[in-house]
Amino acid sequence: MTANLRRRKIYSGLFETLCALAVVVALIPLAMILFYVVKEGFGALNVDFFTHMPKPVGESGGGMANAIAGTLILICIAAAFAVPVGCLCGIHLSEYPGTKFSSIVRFAADVLNGVPSIVVGIFAYGILVLPVKRFSVIAGGVALGLLMIPIVVRTTEELLRLVPGGLREGALALGATRGRAVFSVIVPAALPGILTGILVALARVAGETAPLLFTAFNNRFWSTSLTQPIASLTVQVFTYAISPYDDWHRQAWAGAFLLVMMILALSILARLAVRRLERMNRS
Amino acid sequence: MTSSLTTDVTRESPSPPRFLAGEKVAKPDEGAALAQSEIKISVRDFDFFYGTAKVLHGISLEIPARKVTALIGPSGCGKSTFIRSINRMNDIITDARGKGTILIDGQDVYGGDTDVVELRRRVGMVFQKSNPFPKSIYDNVAYGLRIGGMRNKRQLDDIIERSLTRAALWHEVKDRLHASALALSGGQQQRLCIARALAVDPEILLMDEPASALDPIATSKIEELIYELKDNYTIVIVTHNMQQAARVSDRTAFFMLGRVVEYAETNTIFMNPKEKMTEDYVTGRFG
Amino acid sequence: MKRSDDRSFRIGTGAFAALVLLIVAGIAFELTRQSTLSITKFGLKFWTTRVWDPVSGDFGALPFIWGTLYSAILALLIATPVALGIAIFISELSPRVLRQPLAYLTELLAAIPSIVYGLWGIFVLVPIVRKIEIAMGAKPALGVGMMAAALILAVMVIPFTSSVAREILKNVPATQREAAYALGATRWEAIKVAIGFGRTGIIGAVMLGFGRALGETMAVTMVIGNSPQISASLFKPQYTMAAVIANEFTEAADELYLHALIEIGLLLFIITVGVNLLSRLLIWSTKRRAITTVVMPVVVAEEVPA
Numbered sequence: 010m011t012a013n014l015r016r017r018k019i020y021s022g023l024f025e026t027l028c029a030l031a032v033v034v035a036l037i038p039l040a041m042i043l044f045y046v047v048k049e050g051f052g053a054l055n056v057d058f059f060t061h062m063p064k065p066v067g068e069s070g071g072g073m074a075n076a077i078a079g080t081l082i083l084i085c086i087a088a089a090f091a092v093p094v095g096c097l098c099g100i101h102l103s104e105y106p107g108t109k110f111s112s113i114v115r116f117a118a119d120v121l122n123g124v125p126s127i128v129v130g131i132f133a134y135g136i137l138v139l140p141v142k143r144f145s146v147i148a149g150g151v152a153l154g155l156l157m158i159p160i161v162v163r164t165t166e167e168l169l170r171l172v173p174g175g176l177r178e179g180a181l182a183l184g185a186t187r188g189r190a191v192f193s194v195i196v197p198a199a200l201p202g203i204l205t206g207i208l209v210a211l212a213r214v215a216g217e218t219a220p221l222l223f224t225a226f227n228n229r230f231w232s233t234s235l236t237q238p239i240a241s242l243t244v245q246v247f248t249y250a251i252s253p254y255d256d257w258h259r260q261a262w263a264g265a266f267l268l269v270m271m272i273l274a275l276s277i278l279a280r281l282a283v284r285r286l287e288r289m290n291r292s
Numbered sequence: 293m294t295s296s297l298t299t300d301v302t303r304e305s306p307s308p309p310r311f312l313a314g315e316k317v318a319k320p321d322e323g324a325a326l327a328q329s330e331i332k333i334s335v336r337d338f339d340f341f342y343g344t345a346k347v348l349h350g351i352s353l354e355i356p357a358r359k360v361t362a363l364i365g366p367s368g369c370g371k372s373t374f375i376r377s378i379n380r381m382n383d384i385i386t387d388a389r390g391k392g393t394i395l396i397d398g399q400d401v402y403g404g405d406t407d408v409v410e411l412r413r414r415v416g417m418v419f420q421k422s423n424p425f426p427k428s429i430y431d432n433v434a435y436g437l438r439i440g441g442m443r444n445k446r447q448l449d450d451i452i453e454r455s456l457t458r459a460a461l462w463h464e465v466k467d468r469l470h471a472s473a474l475a476l477s478g479g480q481q482q483r484l485c486i487a488r489a490l491a492v493d494p495e496i497l498l499m500d501e502p503a504s505a506l507d508p509i510a511t512s513k514i515e516e517l518i519y520e521l522k523d524n525y526t527i528v529i530v531t532h533n534m535q536q537a538a539r540v541s542d543r544t545a546f547f548m549l550g551r552v553v554e555y556a557e558t559n560t561i562f563m564n565p566k567e568k569m570t571e572d573y574v575t576g577r578f579g
Numbered sequence: 580m581k582r583s584d585d586r587s588f589r590i591g592t593g594a595f596a597a598l599v600l601l602i603v604a605g606i607a608f609e610l611t612r613q614s615t616l617s618i619t620k621f622g623l624k625f626w627t628t629r630v631w632d633p634v635s636g637d638f639g640a641l642p643f644i645w646g647t648l649y650s651a652i653l654a655l656l657i658a659t660p661v662a663l664g665i666a667i668f669i670s671e672l673s674p675r676v677l678r679q680p681l682a683y684l685t686e687l688l689a690a691i692p693s694i695v696y697g698l699w700g701i702f703v704l705v706p707i708v709r710k711i712e713i714a715m716g717a718k719p720a721l722g723v724g725m726m727a728a729a730l731i732l733a734v735m736v737i738p739f740t741s742s743v744a745r746e747i748l749k750n751v752p753a754t755q756r757e758a759a760y761a762l763g764a765t766r767w768e769a770i771k772v773a774i775g776f777g778r779t780g781i782i783g784a785v786m787l788g789f790g791r792a793l794g795e796t797m798a799v800t801m802v803i804g805n806s807p808q809i810s811a812s813l814f815k816p817q818y819t820m821a822a823v824i825a826n827e828f829t830e831a832a833d834e835l836y837l838h839a840l841i842e843i844g845l846l847l848f849i850i851t852v853g854v855n856l857l858s859r860l861l862i863w864s865t866k867r868r869a870i871t872t873v874v875m876p877v878v879v880a881e882e883v884p885a
Contacts, residue, residue, distance in 0.1 A: 013441040014410060021767035025672055031664025032681060035741075038734045039688050042699045049702075098599050101592035114596045117603040123855030124606065124848060125794025127821050131844045134828075135609040158599060188588035216692025219796040219821070223828045243694050247797065250698050258702070265695045272690060381760060386675065413763030423754035426776055436762035485758070492762060 043269075050266025053259040063229055063245070069256040073264055075231050076245040079146075080271070082232075083225060083241055084215050086150025091157035092207055098158075099165025099203075100191060106170070115166075122159035129155050130220030138224055144238035149225025153217060157210040164206025168199040201286035208279035212272045218243035242268050332357035332496060332526040333378060338392030340373055340382070340550075347373055348550045351392070355543075360518060360527045362537035362558065365547035365573070371530040374547070375498050377401075378528070379415040380408050396496070413440065416489035420501040422481035424473035424488070429456075429465050432473045432484055436492035451491055459487035460517050479510025486517065490525075497521065499529040503536065515540050534574060538562050546570045606848065614842035616835050625842060631807045633827070638839035640846065642807035646817040647847075650725060650799065651792035653813075654732035658792075659785050662737045666744035671770050682745070689738035697801035700731045705802055717814040723804035726813040731798050736788040743784035747777040747865055783861030790854040794847065796821035820847045 057072045064071030098118070102111050133152035138144055172195050180190035196203070218241075226238035227248065242264050249261035333355035340348035348370045355361045363371040373382065380401060382388045394401040401411060413436070424432050433452045434442075442448060452469075456462040461483040465476070473484055482502060489497060499518070503511040518527060518540045531537050537544050538558060545555040546569075554561060554570045565571045572578055611618075617625065621638060628639020669681050708730070709722030751773040759769040774781065804816020805826055820843045831837040 014407065017439065017765050017768070018409070021765035024767045024770075028664040028668040028672055031661045032668050034661050035665055035688065035734075035737050036684060039684065039691075041703065042691060042695065045699055045703055046695060094595050094598055097592045097595035101589075101596040104592070105589065110593070110596070114600050117600045119859060120603050120852050120856065121599065121606075123790055123794075123852055125796065125821060125851055127794070127796045127824055128606065128610070128844050128848045128851075131613070131824070131828075131841055132606045132609050135613050135841075136605070139613075155602060158602070162599065186584035186588065188584060188591075191588070212690065216694065218692070218694045219825050222825055226829070243692065246694050246698065247801075250694075250701055250801065261698055265698050268692055269695060272692065276690070379761065381757065384757070384760060409763050409765055411763075412761055417761035419754060419757065419761075421754065423752070423758045425755065425758065425772060435759070439762070439764055439768050488758075488762065 046262065046266050046269055049259070049262035050264075050269075053263035054266065058260070058263055062231070063240075065229075067254070069254075071260075073240075073242065073245055073260065073267075075228065076240040076242045076264065077267065079225070079228070079232065079240040080215060080242040080268075082146060082239065083150050083153055083221070084211050086146065087153035087157055087214055088207065088211060090151055090154030091161055091210065094154075095158045095161025095207075095210075096165050096203065099162045100169060100196070102162070102166040103169035104187070104191065118159045118162045121155070122163075125219075126156055126217050127219035127222075130222065130224055133220060133224045141236070143236065144224060144226035145236045146225060146232055146239045147235050149221050149239060149241070152220040152224045153214040156214050156217060156220065157207075160210040160213065161203075161206055164209075165199075165203050168202035168206070169195060171202075172198045201283040204282045204286065205279045208275050208282065212275035212279070215271055215275065216243060216268060218247050222247075242271075330356050332396065333528070334393075334395040334398075336393040336395075338374075338377065338390060338394060340370070340377060340390045341388065342385070343387045346550070348377075348390075351552055353545055353552060353555055355526065355528060357526050358522060358524070359542040360522045360529060360540050362541035362544045363528065363530045363547055364532075364534055364537050364544060365553075366578070367532065369547045370550040371547050372500050375500055375528060375530050376417075378496070378498060379412050379417055381412075381417065383408060413492050414494055415496045415498060416492065416494035418482070418485050418489055418497065418499045418502045421505050422478065422485045424476075424481050424484050426472070426474060428470045429473050429476070429484060430469040433488050433491050435488060440492065452487075455487040455491040456484075458490050458521065459483045460513060460520075461487055477510070479506050479513060482506060482510070482514060483517065486514075490521075494525070496526045496528070499527065501530050501532060504532060511536070534562075546573060548573075610841060610845040610848055614838045614845055616838035617842040618838075620835065621839075625839075626846075629807075629809060631823075633830075633832075633836050636833075636835055638835070640820070640839075640843050642809050643818055643820040643823050643843055644846070645809045646725075646803065646807075647793055647819040647821070649811075649817070650728045650732055650803065650819060651789055653725065653729035654736055654792045655785065655789055657729065657733035658736040658740060658788055661733075662740035662784075662788065663744055663781070665737070665741045666748060667770060667774075669741075670745050670748040671766075671773070682742070685738050685741050687738075688734065689742075693735070693795065693797040696731055696735060696798035700727060700798055700802040704731060712814050717812075720814065721804065721816060723802055724812075724814050724816045725803065725810075728799050728803040728817070728819075729813070731802055732792045732795055735795060735798060736792050739791050740784045740788035743787055743862060744777075744781050747780035747784065747862070748773055750865070751776045777865055780862050780865030783858045783863075783865070786854055786858035786861065790851050790858060793854065794821060794851045796825050800825050820844075 057070065059072060059077065060074050061070070061072035062075050063073065098114065102115060105111050130152050133148050133155065137148035137151060176194055176198060177190055180194045181187070185193070221241050221244050225241055225244070227244050228238045228240045232239040246261045246264040246268065249257035249264070252258075331354045333353075335351055335353045335355070338348060338351040339346060351374060363375065365371055376382045377390050378394060378396075378401065382390065390402060396415070399406060425435065427435075430452060433455050434448050437448055437451060453462060453466075456465060461480060464480060465471075473481065476484060486502075503514045506514065515536060518529065521527060522542075529537075529541065541558045543556065544558045544561040546553045546561060546567075548569060554565060554567045556566070561570060562574050565574060617638065621628070625638065625640055626644065627641055629641045630637050630639045631642060632638070665685055669678055669685070673681060705722035705727050708724070708727045709720050712720035712722065712726070755776050756769045756773055759772040764772070799819055800822035803819065803822060805818055805822060806816040807818045807823070808815060810817060824840050824844055828837070828840055831840055
């Protein structure tokens with residue numbers, strides 16, 4: 010072997026080892042984060058956490074019942090807003106893919122996808138909080154919904170495009186209108202994937218904090234109407250984390266643990282949904 | 293002319309290509325049996341497996357030096373797999389392994405002391421679809437030289453010019469060496485790939501259906517090229533095109549379902565085959 | 580009958596598509612509208628002034644621009660080699676059985692919410708950084724500061740760059756690598772050929788990570804110290820655009836204050852949108868579907884047929 014060849018082989022081995030090292034380097038923080046979340050969070054969970062509301066500042070005990078409910082309510086509102094808008098937009102883009110209008114809309118969805126969540130929060134503040142001078146559940150839900158839209162649009166469009174063209178032609182040949190063909194044949198065929206996209210989008214916004222800071226704000230108590238501020242798991246964790254109280258720190262970890270579990274559950278649900286619907290489609 | 297695949301050479305830069313020395317070898321008689329010194333590649337009882345599927349069965353061939361040997365046969369019968377085993381390109385594929393012996397100048401290709409990287413420099417390959425790098429024409433041809441350590445611009449320029457000339461491409465590209473290789477036509481790209489392979493001065497050139505993606509004019513240019521190249525290189529060419537095999541090759545092996553059915557002088561295979569299957573194939577009764 | 584049904588379908592769905600368009604335009608419009616006070620009062624000086632004094636009504640965004648760019652660039656410097664290393668390992672070097680699990684684990688990093696990163700940042704990373712700072716002799720060794728922010732941003736950015744880079748490498752035709760091998764290349768040299776083929780897309784992947792780092796809010800604000808000072812020191816607490824908005828938005832007592840914050844939001848919007856569009860352009864010129872895998876980590880990356 011020439012010296013040149015030997016050197017090249019050593020370099021090759023060296024760089025390959027560095028790549029393997031990169032994987033290890035990335036997995037270390039992942040392991041650490043999961044470890045701490047489980048260790049600190051799980052330990053701090055108790056029944057009170059799920060059933061009680063926060064105690065006043067300085068007092069220990071209490072829980073995040075309202076915050077948990079708040080997050081669930083917010084993502085429901087977000088979905089109620091984002092799913093119809095996103096899906097119908099996606100349907101339009103997949104049915105009329107070549108038009109100039111569709112290209113512009115697709116471009117806009119891409120832009121929206123890249124907007125930092127805090128900026129989306131400012132927008133929601135401007136249109137839903139400022140005019141009525143109050144924080145509200147609706148403002149928070151809409152802010153989250155806006156973040157979901159680009160994901161839903163893209164998944165819906167991509168998946169509808171994958172449905173074989175023969176299906177649409179068959180429906181149209183049987184006399185169905187365009188709308189009927191799409192909603193009764195094509196969308197059901199792509200439903201598992203679309204649902205997955207929605208669940209993944211939900212998982213993403215469930216963990217959002219920044220846009221809620223000045224839309225849904227926070228609430229030490231239960232919110233009784235949609236036009237009141239509402240507590241959320243993420244904002245509550247933030248508030249507790251930056252506070253000086255140890256008890257609140259423990260609760261913050263518990264909240265983080267719950268958040269991670271919630272996102273995990275949504276992801277698993279998404280995968281199950283795909284499997285079950287695919288089985289249904291086949292039978 | 294012997295070459296060892298594992299000699300420890302102390303000089304740093306590769307030596308200039310042999311064709312610069314203007315060597316010539318006397319042609320042996322037509323029809324005579326192959327003398328030992330004329331055998332470049334010796335294959336004995338070679339099997340090949342993809343996982344558990346056996347795709348090559350007991351291949352035994354002796355491929356002469358400085359000649360064109362064609363491998364013909366219906367698709368999927370193992371010709372490409374066989375040719376890729378010679379320069380161990382199949383090593384890249386997971387779960388693929390060969391069993392048996394392939395000797396190049398007496399050295400076992402799969403032997404423990406054979407270095408794969410060095411082997412592949414000595415055995416060049418041209419693929420079915422041309423695959424130039426997305427770089428300039430110059431950089432494409434220089435690639436093999438540069439990874440081999442050649443830095444001297446004058447040397448590079450020299451070898452690149454000679455390689456492109458050998459590949460009958462020089463006059464078409466000499467004024468735009470730094471243009472992108474992808475701007476060339478299909479036939480030109482394939483000749484570029486041949487020039488690229490020639491630049492590292494291989495002794496053997498393996499060609500896997502080099503003209504199948506090209507139009508008739510480009511194809512005939514490639515065939516002319518092969519005819520000129522065989523003075524200095526041992527060429528093994530896989531082809532679907534029987535007329536092509538008849539035109540360019542000295543010896544032909546007929547493959548069928550992973551076995552060599554017949555291997556002889558090209559004239560014999562096409563005019564006077566011994567096996568009925570060979571005759572059926574070359575007369576177009578199947579395939 | 581049928582034609583008008585088709586038309587109403589087209590218009591109906593088109594209306595929702597137009598809504599998406601309206602939203603984006605609306606964001607740009609609203610951000611501008613809600614920052615007019617600040618724009619008219621400070622003009623271009625806003626971007627070059629260091630002073631940020633809510634009490635006297637004197638606002639300058641330079642410290643935040645500095646903090647955002649500095650932290651994002653540092654994060655990129657750390658994250659890019661790691662992300663590319665991961666992409667190369669998973670797509671070229673790892674044994675087949677490890678591929679899916681490793682890809683899944685990498686994308687898990689993207690699924691962790693920003694607030695959880697921040698929590699871990701405050702209670703685990705910052706003490707570690709503090710120890711490092713003490714060891715390096717920095718005074719005062721707070722732990723919070725640019726170093727912690729850059730580190731946490733780097734971890735958050737890695738999965739984005741890595742999964743796009745992986746898609747791009749996957750789509751480099753096998754014949755490119757084969758050509759390199761056939762010329763006597765070592766494995767690393769063949770990998771370099773593949774990277775060269777996909778280089779535009781890989782740059783796009785890096786830019787995507789950059790865009791992500793620019794807009795990150797919660798994790799950064801919890802570890803950067805939130806002090807509007809401009810410093811090249813890694814140990815000094817600093818401030819980013821997203822962080823100042825998150826922290827001071829609800830405290831903004833008067834309209835000018837609020838408008839100043841929103842003007843910062845406007846700049847953030849323009850920069851991140853610009854960087855993201857550039858990155859998509861670069862990735863698109865190599866491969867389109869890579870973006871789907873980034874937008875939808877964890878589950879959909881495996882389920883959506885590639």
